[in-house]
Amino acid sequence: xxxxxxxxxxxxxxxxxxxxxxxxxxxxxxxxxxxxxxxxxxxxxxxxxxxxxxxxxxxxxxxxxxxxxxxxxxxxxxxxxxxxxxxxxxxxxxxxxxxxxxxxxxxxxxxxxxxxxxxxxxxxxxxxxxxxxxxxxxxxxxxxxxxxxxxxxxxxxxxxxxxxxxxxxxxxxxxxxxxxxxxxxxxxxxxxxxxxxxxxxxxxxxxxxxxxxxxxxxxxxxxxxxxxxxxxxxxxxxxxxxxxxxxxxxxxxxxxxxxxxxxxxxxxxxxxxxxxxxxxxxxxxxxxxxxxxxxxxxxxxxxxxxxxxxxxxxxxxxxxxxxxxxxxxxxxxxxxxxxxxxxxxxxxxxxxxxxxxxxxxxxxxxxxxxxxxxxxxxxxxxxxxxxxxxxxxxxxxxxxxxxxxxxxxxxxxxxxxxxxxxxxxxxxxxxxxxxxxxxxxxxxxxxxxxxxxxxxxxxxxxxxxxxxxxxxxxxxx
Amino acid sequence: xxxxxxxxxxxxxxxxxxxxxxxxxxxxxxxxxxxxxxxxxxxxxxxxxxxxxxxxxxxxxxxxxxxxxxxxxxxxxxxxxxxxxxxxxxxxxxxxxxxxxxxxxx
Numbered sequence: 001x002x003x004x005x006x007x008x009x010x011x012x013x014x015x016x017x018x019x020x021x022x023x024x025x026x027x028x029x030x031x032x033x034x035x036x037x038x039x040x041x042x043x044x045x046x047x048x049x050x051x052x053x054x055x056x057x058x059x060x061x062x063x064x065x066x067x068x069x070x071x072x073x074x075x076x077x078x079x080x081x082x083x084x085x086x087x088x089x090x091x092x093x094x095x096x097x098x099x100x101x102x103x104x105x106x107x108x109x110x111x112x113x114x115x116x117x118x119x120x121x122x123x124x125x126x127x128x129x130x131x132x133x134x135x136x137x138x139x140x141x142x143x144x145x146x147x148x149x150x151x152x153x154x155x156x157x158x159x160x161x162x163x164x165x166x167x168x169x170x171x172x173x174x175x176x177x178x179x180x181x182x183x184x185x186x187x188x189x190x191x192x193x194x195x196x197x198x199x200x201x202x203x204x205x206x207x208x209x210x211x212x213x214x215x216x217x218x219x220x221x222x223x224x225x226x227x228x229x230x231x232x233x234x235x236x237x238x239x240x241x242x243x244x245x246x247x248x249x250x251x252x253x254x255x256x257x258x259x260x261x262x263x264x265x266x267x268x269x270x271x272x273x274x275x276x277x278x279x280x281x282x283x284x285x286x287x288x289x290x291x292x293x294x295x296x297x298x299x300x301x302x303x304x305x306x307x308x309x310x311x312x313x314x315x316x317x318x319x320x321x322x323x324x325x326x327x328x329x330x331x332x333x334x335x336x337x338x339x340x341x342x343x344x345x346x347x348x349x350x351x352x353x354x355x356x357x358x359x360x361x362x363x364x365x366x367x368x369x370x371x372x373x374x375x376x377x378x379x380x381x382x383x384x385x386x387x388x389x390x391x392x393x394x395x396x397x398x399x400x401x402x403x404x405x406x407x408x409x410x411x412x413x414x415x416x417x418x419x420x421x422x423x424x425x426x427x428x429x430x431x432x433x434x435x436x437x438x439x440x441x442x443x444x445x446x447x448x449x450x451x452x453x454x455x456x457x458x459x460x461x462x463x464x465x466x467x468x469x470x471x472x473x474x475x476x477x
Numbered sequence: 478x479x480x481x482x483x484x485x486x487x488x489x490x491x492x493x494x495x496x497x498x499x500x501x502x503x504x505x506x507x508x509x510x511x512x513x514x515x516x517x518x519x520x521x522x523x524x525x526x527x528x529x530x531x532x533x534x535x536x537x538x539x540x541x542x543x544x545x546x547x548x549x550x551x552x553x554x555x556x557x558x559x560x561x562x563x564x565x566x567x568x569x570x571x572x573x574x575x576x577x578x579x580x581x582x583x
Contacts, residue, residue, distance in 0.1 A: 124544055124547075128547060128551065131551045131554075131555065134555070135551075135554055135555055135558055138555075138558045138559075138562070139558060142561075142562055142565060145565060146569075147566070147569040147570070150562050150565040150566045150569065151566070153562045154510070154559070154562050154563070154566065157555070157558065157559045157562060158504075158513065158517065158559075160555075161517045161520070161521070161555060161559075162504075162517070162520075164521070164555075165517075165520045165521060165523075165524050168521075168524040168527075168528065168548065169524055169527055171528070171544075172524065172527040172528045172530070172531045173527075173531070175528065175531040175532065175535065175537070175540075175541070175544075176531045176534065176535060179535045179537055180537075180540075181540070181544075
């Protein structure tokens with residue numbers, strides 16, 4: 001079921017490139033908006049789309065086992081929302097019709113790859129969809145064709161290929177141990193022989209590959225470069241879903257469904273997560289470039305997700321998944337704000353901007369909401385997810401990591417307040433008198449994302465039992 | 478399990494490990510971007526051999542073949558994109574030296 005969500009973007013690419021391209025060019029924007037909205041609707045109102053679920057064409061042809069659980073639903077929702085945002089941002093930022101059309105084609109391929117990642121239950125199919133997503137994001141990062149973009153793309157490619165090599169070696173070793181690549185058979189084989197040298201080596205290599213792909217701290221080199229040099233809409237995609245689905249989701253899924261929460265894996269996850277939380281936040285404090293600061297903040301927030309996963313309890317995993325959702329909402333919103341600022345003022349240097357709140361009130365308000373949510377200020381969604389993660393850490397006896405998470409939250413608040421003070425508050429800077437709001441294409445998704453992050457915080461009692469706590473169920477299975 | 482597997486396993490593993498070392502050396506000890514890509518390619522070749530070995534010793538040759546064919550297709554796509562990026566860097570700087578691409582820092 002739901003494999004039509006993978007088929008739909010592929011069909012979209014084919015339709016866009018049919019012979020009558022002039023007509024398709026005009027329809028391309030709305031086609032992408034339609035595909036993204038259908039995906040969001042399919043997750044939020046599953047009953048409406050139930051009849052589509054019967055059409056399991058792709059799973060039937062490819063003999064791949066596509067299944068869907070709560071975690072996959074959350075990821076599909078994030079992918080739909082962020083894609084929706086990115087299409088609007090790209091429409092506003094890109095004047096060149098040809099480049100816009102190429103962007104939409106690559107975006108649809110990326111969405112197909114990401115949807116595949118969150119639905120497969122087979123480690124090799126996972127790798128295939130992962131590469132579909134990775135290759136489209138390489139091209140998207142370099143699509144501006146300036147030197148910085150190529151540099152960011154090259155670093156991402158090299159580290160990504162190294163991650164691929166590690167992942168494939170792990171898959172080969174699993175093949176020796178289990179004789180199959182399905183999650184369930186590998187899991188069974190690992191349970192029967194947990195201490196073989198090959199098993200430990202393979203688990204270590206797979207975890208390293210996931211750490212590289214999610215940009216955690218010892219392997220974070222590519223993250224700030226490719227986030228800050230990519231075009232605005234691609235930064236939104238990368239920070240919002242690509243690294244989250246390719247790295248963090250894979251890590252959550254593989255650890256919970258295949259490796260199991262052994263003490264060694266838990267302590268590794270906690271150590272890497274804590275390092276990323278603290279070092280990412282400290283590095284973000286020292287940045288001048290708006291997007292680079294957001295990239296380091298992204299590393300720090302992914303660290304929180306890994307800390308929640310490392311607690312190994314149902315509550316911790318539920319908190320991690322909720323933080324994953326929140327992060328893709330508020331970080332997309334912040335990259336959207338940085339796009340608006342860059343489009344209107346022509347710079348991302350935080351020192352040369354000030355007082356933009358007077359000229360861009362909407363961007364100012366939404367960015368304050370997103371930063372406060374990211375820093376964990378009570379009524380907003382980010383507070384609740386961090387609270388759940390910290391409670392889970394405390395309950396399983398990891399007092400040190402719980403205190404570290406609280407302390408790093410203060411650092412998060414520090415760098416976001418410093419960003420707000422430099423860019424949006426204070427006196428209007430010289431030469432910024434003619435700046436205005438960036439237009440409908442950036443304002444509309446910004447308001448939607450701000451509503452989601454406020455709404456998820458205020459209506460927490462309504463969603464906590466249907467949306468958050470069921471995530472913990474994957475720990476037992 | 479194939480009956481020749483125990484005798485073949487360690488020699489083959491040793492060979493594959495040597496290919497990995499050659500690939501890593503090639504990636505780490507060069508400033509030429511194309512050579513770095515060749516090193517990555519050698520690493521992927523090592524993995525390909527490892528999957529074939531895994532299929533052979535567990536007598537799942539058909540599965541291993543299908544995996545390897547998929548892998549080769551994907552790897553060609555990735556390396557093609559990477560060469561495109563290297564060409565772009567060459568257009569901007571006029572050289573293939575990795576020491577030129579250290580603008581983004583901090």
